[in-house]
Amino acid sequence: MPLIQVKTSVSQPESNVVDSLLTTLSAKLAQHLGKPESYVMTSFDADVKMTFAGSFDPVCYLEIKSVGSMSSQQTKSMSEDFCQVVEDTLGG
Template identity: 50%
Template sequence: MPLINVRTSLQALKDGSALLQELSSELANQTGKPEAYVMTLLETGVPMTFAGSHEPCAYVEVKSIGTLGFIRNFTVCGFDALRSVNRYK
């Protein structure tokens, strides 16, 4: 089961449900698995820093049981997820 877990320091997003749907579709596409098996998770308001800064940031984790394909899938999916978070803030 593919999982994408997005944690962000942003207190809220404009449309978290739309973001989760977008990430679900992209993860299914990147892993080649049916979207019916994809899980998405979004946590907002998570205290975190990046490079010593308290500026808004996000942590994206992608996991899958079974074949993962090329590592490129995760890199692309992770960067897409970060771009998506920025669109919904």
């Protein structure tokens, strides 16, 4: 089953924001992988203590798992798409 996990250091957004983010990512992951959305799982964790480049500035980490392989072009396209969705939803 495809899975997209979102972990961020930002404070927990309102429930409707998280719901919108997860449903958008679910649909997009299914589309990118060509699999039914009924197989896709999503998760979201906020307030995670994280650093990037030695800084505690707001940061987000996305992880995608799926059975089978993904081409480098596919992962590039997904990275661009998902990062834009997260930035638009949570701010950047």
